[in-house]
Amino acid sequence: MMWKEKYKVGVPLIDEQHKELFKRLSEFIQVVQSKIPWEEKLESVRETMLFMKEYVIIHFEAEEAYQEKIKYPGIERHREVHAAFKEEVNSYVTLFEQKGLSEEKAQEFSAKLMTWLIMHVCQMDQKIGEYVENKGGEIQ
Amino acid sequence: MKSQYVNSFYQATQDVFRLMLDINLERGELQVIEDMISSKDANVVLGVTGDLKGMILFGFPKKMTLEMVKIMSGMEMDRIDGFVSSALGEIANIIGGNALTTLAKSHYICDIVPPQIFIGEYKAVSMANEKALHLPLMTSIGEFEINLFLKEKE
Numbered sequence: 677m678m679w680k681e682k683y684k685v686g687v688p689l690i691d692e693q694h695k696e697l698f699k700r701l702s703e704f705i706q707v708v709q710s711k712i713p714w715e716e717k718l719e720s721v722r723e724t725m726l727f728m729k730e731y732v733i734i735h736f737e738a739e740e741a742y743q744e745k746i747k748y749p750g751i752e753r754h755r756e757v758h759a760a761f762k763e764e765v766n767s768y769v770t771l772f773e774q775k776g777l778s779e780e781k782a783q784e785f786s787a788k789l790m791t792w793l794i795m796h797v798c799q800m801d802q803k804i805g806e807y808v809e810n811k812g813g814e815i816q
Numbered sequence: 817m818k819s820q821y822v823n824s825f826y827q828a829t830q831d832v833f834r835l836m837l838d839i840n841l842e843r844g845e846l847q848v849i850e851d852m853i854s855s856k857d858a859n860v861v862l863g864v865t866g867d868l869k870g871m872i873l874f875g876f877p878k879k880m881t882l883e884m885v886k887i888m889s890g891m892e893m894d895r896i897d898g899f900v901s902s903a904l905g906e907i908a909n910i911i912g913g914n915a916l917t918t919l920a921k922s923h924y925i926c927d928i929v930p931p932q933i934f935i936g937e938y939k940a941v942s943m944a945n946e947k948a949l950h951l952p953l954m955t956s957i958g959e960f961e962i963n964l965f966l967k968e969k970e
Binding site (some may be wrong): 677678682702705706708709779780783784786787788790791792794795798799 | 832838891
């Protein structure tokens with residue numbers, strides 16, 4: 677289980693999406709790391725990877741919309757960081773589409789997703805929660 | 817080499833270990849070394865360019881590397897494969913990025929060259945006859961090291 681209580685931001689919408697993101701990422705890593713031959717798991721790796729890509733975008737948009745709604749002062753920087761990561765995700769997807777999905781690159785991609793997501797949730801996203809708390813509690 | 821450089825990397829390592837792994841570091845004795853060699857099971861080299869130039873070499877034992885990735889992924893890892901080594905490279909990259917953010921506050925503007933990862937390879941990093949610093953770090957999951965070679969731009 678990848679999800680940890682310390683990842684909680686304190687905003688139900690964001691926390692639910694983060695939980696889903698970690699769950700899907702965990703499934704993606706499990707498929708990539710499973711000990712069956714690469715050719716046999718290729719299709720499920722592709723499916724989980726495409727889902728991850730879609731879900732990352734859905735989540736970023738929802739999180740940014742929430743930041744806008746609460747007039748979060750760090751929104752511009754947060755948007756830039758999301759955009760840079762989306763670009764990185766897209767560069768992997770383009771690479772996979774053009775050159776095919778290699779085991780080595782899929783491992784690299786899943787490791788990047790994991791470390792980026794943990795660091796981002798532990799550092800940048802926590803500041804959204806702190807802002808909401810300083811404003812006197814949850815802003816719906 | 818200024819202690820400020822070492823402290824920036826030490827502080828960044830401590831912060832990233834606490835945030836991502838819930839692990840505290842204990843600092844060992846800083847030593848001057850003649851050669852920078854990747855001698856641990858898993859090694860990550862970060863190149864630094866800009867106002868400071870040089871290399872940062874992180875060296876981790878295998879057991880610790882596997883434990884770090886287990887903490888993050890929630891999954892048992894039994895070997896240093898592409899997933900584990902990439903995750904380690906990313907952690908080093910995040911540490912490097914955070915250290916450079918701190919150094920930028922002291923007006924050293926630098927960039928990180930993407931990490932190179934060496935698994936079980938003894939590889940000497942060229943320092944043009946200059947000395948480097950070796951910082952051992954102790955944690956509850958093992959001991960690792962950071963070697964630093966940084967020079968101010970002439």
